[in-house]
Amino acid sequence: MDVIKVKDVWKKYKIYHDKGSTLKERILFKNRNRYEERWALKGIDLDIKKGETVGLIGENGSGKSTLLKLLTKIIYPNKGEIEIKGKVSSLLELGAGFHPDMTGRENIYMNASIFGLTKEEIDKKLDDIISFSGLEDFIDNPVRTYSSGMYMRLAFSVAINVDADILLIDEVLAVGDTSFQKKCIEKMVELKNKGVTIVFVSHDNNMVKRLCDKAIWLKNGNIASQGIVKDVINNYLDHLNTKSNIKCTEDSKNEINSTNNQVISEREVSIEKEEVKDIKPANKNKRWGNKYVEILQVDMFDKDNKSKHIFISGETVRISIKYKVNKKVDDVVFGIGIFRDDEVCCYGTNTFIDNYKIDKLTGRIDVEIDNLNLITGKYYLDVAVHDKFGLPYDYIKKILSFNVETRTEEIGVVRLAHKWHIL
Amino acid sequence: MIENIKEIYRYREMLKNLVKKDLRTRYKGSFLGFLWTFVNPLLQLIVYTIIFSTVMRINIDKFYMFLFVGLLPWIFFSTSVQVSAGTIIANKDLVKKIYFPREILPLSVVTSGLVNLLFGFIIIFISLIISKIGITVSLVYLPIVIIVEYIITLAFSFLVSALNVYFRDLEHILGIVMMAWFYFTPIIFPIRMIPKEYLKYFFLNPMTPIIVSYKDILYYGRSPDFLMLGISMLIGLLIIIFSYNVFKILQKNFAEEI
Ligand SMILES: Nc1ncnc2c1ncn2[C@@H]1O[C@H](COP(=O)(O)OP(=O)(O)OP(=O)(O)O)[C@@H](O)[C@H]1O
Ligand SMILES: [Mg+2]
Numbered sequence: 001m002d003v004i005k006v007k008d009v010w011k012k013y014k015i016y017h018d019k020g021s022t023l024k025e026r027i028l029f030k031n032r033n034r035y036e037e038r039w040a041l042k043g044i045d046l047d048i049k050k051g052e053t054v055g056l057i058g059e060n061g062s063g064k065s066t067l068l069k070l071l072t073k074i075i076y077p078n079k080g081e082i083e084i085k086g087k088v089s090s091l092l093e094l095g096a097g098f099h100p101d102m103t104g105r106e107n108i109y110m111n112a113s114i115f116g117l118t119k120e121e122i123d124k125k126l127d128d129i130i131s132f133s134g135l136e137d138f139i140d141n142p143v144r145t146y147s148s149g150m151y152m153r154l155a156f157s158v159a160i161n162v163d164a165d166i167l168l169i170d171e172v173l174a175v176g177d178t179s180f181q182k183k184c185i186e187k188m189v190e191l192k193n194k195g196v197t198i199v200f201v202s203h204d205n206n207m208v209k210r211l212c213d214k215a216i217w218l219k220n221g222n223i224a225s226q227g228i229v230k231d232v233i234n235n236y237l238d239h240l241n242t243k244s245n246i247k248c249t250e251d252s253k254n255e256i257n258s259t260n261n262q263v264i265s266e267r268e269v270s271i272e273k274e275e276v277k278d279i280k281p282a283n284k285n286k287r288w289g290n291k292y293v294e295i296l297q298v299d300m301f302d303k304d305n306k307s308k309h310i311f312i313s314g315e316t317v318r319i320s321i322k323y324k325v326n327k328k329v330d331d332v333v334f335g336i337g338i339f340r341d342d343e344v345c346c347y348g349t350n351t352f353i354d355n356y357k358i359d360k361l362t363g364r365i366d367v368e369i370d371n372l373n374l375i376t377g378k379y380y381l382d383v384a385v386h387d388k389f390g391l392p393y394d395y396i397k398k399i400l401s402f403n404v405e406t407r408t409e410e411i412g413v414v415r416l417a418h419k420w421h422i423l
Numbered sequence: 424m425i426e427n428i429k430e431i432y433r434y435r436e437m438l439k440n441l442v443k444k445d446l447r448t449r450y451k452g453s454f455l456g457f458l459w460t461f462v463n464p465l466l467q468l469i470v471y472t473i474i475f476s477t478v479m480r481i482n483i484d485k486f487y488m489f490l491f492v493g494l495l496p497w498i499f500f501s502t503s504v505q506v507s508a509g510t511i512i513a514n515k516d517l518v519k520k521i522y523f524p525r526e527i528l529p530l531s532v533v534t535s536g537l538v539n540l541l542f543g544f545i546i547i548f549i550s551l552i553i554s555k556i557g558i559t560v561s562l563v564y565l566p567i568v569i570i571v572e573y574i575i576t577l578a579f580s581f582l583v584s585a586l587n588v589y590f591r592d593l594e595h596i597l598g599i600v601m602m603a604w605f606y607f608t609p610i611i612f613p614i615r616m617i618p619k620e621y622l623k624y625f626f627l628n629p630m631t632p633i634i635v636s637y638k639d640i641l642y643y644g645r646s647p648d649f650l651m652l653g654i655s656m657l658i659g660l661l662i663i664i665f666s667y668n669v670f671k672i673l674q675k676n677f678a679e680e681i
Contacts, residue, residue: 013679021680022592069678072522076675088522096520099444110444113436114523122436 001085002070003166003197006046010082011066012039032287040066042221044080049216050165050166053198054189055208055229057236060217064201067218068168069093071199079203086165086197089115094152094172102152104135125161132187133157134180160187167191169200185187186210193334205233206409232406241310241405284320289392292327293361293385298399300381313406313415317372321383322364323394329387332358334365336373337382339398346374346413352388373415374404424664427671430524437523441531446538460539461546464498469475470670471611481612488554492641493610495543500576500630501601503536508587508594515681525674526667529584533577540569547641559644568636568647571656575629578663585673588680608634629658 014035024385040063048054054062069075070082072090085251097114098107108129112122130139133153138146146154152175160167173184195335200395202208208215215232217225225235255373302308303316311317319336335350351358358365379402384395431438450456466494471494472487483489507529511518514528544565551558587593608630609617625631632655636647 021589023590023596024592026590074519074522074678089520093520097517110440111436113440114517114521116434116523117435118433118436119439 001050002047003050003085004046004048004199005081006067006071007081007083009041009044009070009077009082011041011070011075011077013064014038017030017327023046040221041070041077044221044223046216046223046226048197048199050197051192051195052214053192053212054200055212055215056199056201056218057203057205057208057215057233059240062218063221064218065092065170068170068199068201069171071166071168084166087116087163088166088168089159089162089164090168091156091159091172092168092170093178094148094155094175096155098143098151098155101142103142104133104139104146104169105130107154108158110164111158115159115164117162121163125163129157129161132161132183134183149180153180154178156184160184160191164196166197166199169198171201171203173202174204189288205237209234237405237407241403286397289384289386289394291394292329293323293325293332293393295321295323295383295385295394295396295399297322298381298383298396300400307402309402311372311402311404313373313375313404314372315372316368318366318368319381319383321364321385322363323361323385324363325361329393331388332361332393333386333388334358334367335384335386336367336385336403339380339382340413341378341380341401344413346379348382350384359360372404373417375410375415376404376406378403427526427667431526431530433529434524438527438531438534441527442535442538445531445535449535449539457542461543464494464543465655467498468494469505470589475611481616483613485554485556488550488556489613489638489642490611491550492637494548495540495547496572496634496637497605497608497630498611499536499540499543500572500579500633501605503533503576504579504583505594505597505601506536507584508597510584511588511677512591512681518681519678525677526581526670529580529670530577532584533573533580536576537569537573551641556642557644558641561640561644561646564636564647565640568633568653571652571659572633574656574663575633576657578659580597581663581670582666585670585677588677604628604630608640610634613638629655629662672677 015038034270044063044067056067058064066075068090070077071084072088072092072094088237097111099110102110105126108126109122110118112125112129113119117125130136132404133139133156135146135150135153136152143154152172157171173181176184185207188200192198192211200211208321211230214227215229215413216223217232217236219239220260224239225232297320299307299320300309300311301318301320301375302311303318305318321334333350333352335348335352337348338346340346381399381400381402382395382397383399384392386392386395449460451459468487468491471490475481476483476486476492510528510532511525517523518525520529548558560650583593583597607625608628609625614622614625614631614635632648636652636655639645639647
């Protein structure tokens with residue numbers, strides 16, 4: 001049975017530039033009320049069955065909160081229909097209807113009554129609400145003395161205890177500490193098992209995966225994908241990746257331009273030496289060296305020779321360095337270093353360490369990494385060319401940034417190949 | 424409509440809490456606070472009494488009582504309507520963030536005004552006894568008049584509370600309207616002083632039959648004109664249906680307009 005039916009719903013907001021809300025202004029300066037229209041939702045179709053838990057995901061401004069507000073009837077669609085069966089409880093914004101000068105207990109009564117509970121119903125639930133919130137010691141203090149997390153605990157405890165058939169939650173959980181979040185998730189599972197329909201917005205994909213039977217990805221006011229949670233989230237991640245891939249490429253273009261323009265001070269040359277991993281990031285100059293050999297371009301390719309800046313952990317990556325020789329040199333060592341965005345060096349090596357002989361300088365050298373088994377995160381690539389004592393011809397820090405995605409939830413720096421055994 | 428009334432009934436606890444909160448801030452929990460709310464009507468009463476029994480010299484026995492029994496119900500009407508005008512904006516936090524039937528807000532304003540009026544009647548009764556006008560059996564009709572007034576007040580409150588979201592100066596315009604309305608309602612003067620040819624215009628004013636009935640029951644100690652009261656009730660119901668529907672339409676954009 002469908003408890004929520006949304007049929008071709010459109011919603012626009014008016015953005016006034018110079019809004020007049022008085023009779024005088026509305027009559028005298030009619031043309032002054034010019035506004036722009038912004039369509040926040042463009043034809044949404046949804047059916048949610050009784051007892052389903054649905055995760056709403058999408059980028060900022062994609063219309064998630066708007067959809068929830070429409071479902072609770074805080075706002076109404078410009079076009080289309082919304083049909084809801086059953087009692088709705090919602091937690092869209094924190095502390096709505098809380099009076100700072102009233103105590104926690106008084107606010108529970110006030111707030112629960114705003115959700116449509118009667119005195120007797122609240123009396124019955126009061127203990128549950130207080131114990132769920134974990135605020136026993138503070139319950140008779142005025143709410144203005146609460147921290148924002150405590151505020152949220154109280155608000156959440158009321159909203160979740162009102163015995164609704166449908167529960168709508170915007171991303172408010174994030175404020176709670178880990179133990180309260182855990183409690184909320186347990187409670188949501190409990191409600192779910194009782195047959196409550198839950199729709200919630202989250203930017204925490206793992207939580208969506210854990211809780212939801214169904215996910216909906218909103219993109220610019222449209223449903224981009226809905227259905228099986230894992231698929232929807234992967235589609236969403238793919239989209240984010242391609243998007244930031246474009247951005248990364250632009251970023252690194254800018255970076256190489258700016259480094260090329262930098263003046264190299266000869267003094268730096270003597271200070272900086274040794275291998276990639278010893279470079280301290282504090283130095284604000286990003287490029288050093290006498291440019292006897294000059295790096296021209298660095299690219300990263302996947303196994304299909306496609307230039308990329310987003311890789312799935314375990315992928316094959318080829319780093320290509322193009323350079324030119326400005327002055328004849330005796331020996332040349334090429335090196336790379338991969339840093340996490342918190343400056344942890346994940347790996348660094350060079351042709352000297354690897355005992356790879358450079359017998360001719362062709363203007364290009366590639367290094368292939370068979371298995372880029374880093375963990376999800378943003379990384380920077382340093383590239384250097386120096387002599388065998390480490391004196392740099394050209395050293396460029398953070399010449400490229402790239403992202404690595406894993407679709408599992410491991411932690412750490414690298415993924416160590418492993419197997420589990422039951423013995 | 425039936426659905427709506429059911430829903431409002433479901434939210435009765437919220438209504439109760441809002442009324443309680445309003446009364447509590449008004450009375451500050453003390454008897455003195457309670458008396459304090461009558462300072463304003465009392466001052467008005469004194470001023471009008473001085474002007475109209477010494478300067479203008481309306482020839483009415485115990486003029487202050489004649490005025491008093493009409494003044495308090497009038498104040499209930501006019502303040503309720505004026506406060507209602509701002510109530511949606513005053514509660515914009517709620518309106519923007521939580522669903523509840525929005526009509527609860529003006530309803531709570533008018534209802535707490537009503538509670539205040541009921542306390543006022545206690546003072547009126549005491550004054551009637553002290554001033555030796557006394558109270559009569561016609562008092563049994565008082566609840567009917569109160570109900571009719573409540574309906575009419577509610578009707579106007581729904582209307583202005585919704586309109587004020589779109590036209591924010593309505594609240595201020597209302598101040599002037601209410602002053603004029605006060606003088607076009609037979610509160611300070613008895614209805615018999617109105618020239619015959621203008622009388623019908625006075626009865627276009629829905630507050631006229633209400634005030635006249637209060638005076639009949641309380642000051643003259645006689646039964647009100649039931650035909651007049653019946654018509655008044657009917658008109659009250661008609662305008663409340665109209666204004667409630669206007670409210671229901673306008674409330675859809677409340678969250679976006681405030
Ligand atoms: N009150 C408003 N007035 C004008 N535009 C609005 C208003 N509320 C939202 N919008 C616009 O509607 C679009 C959708 O906003 P919405 O709040 O639904 O996004 P969201 O998906 O909840 O984003 P987030 O992840 O940041 O919470 C945005 O483009 C936003 O600018
Ligand atoms: Mg949002």
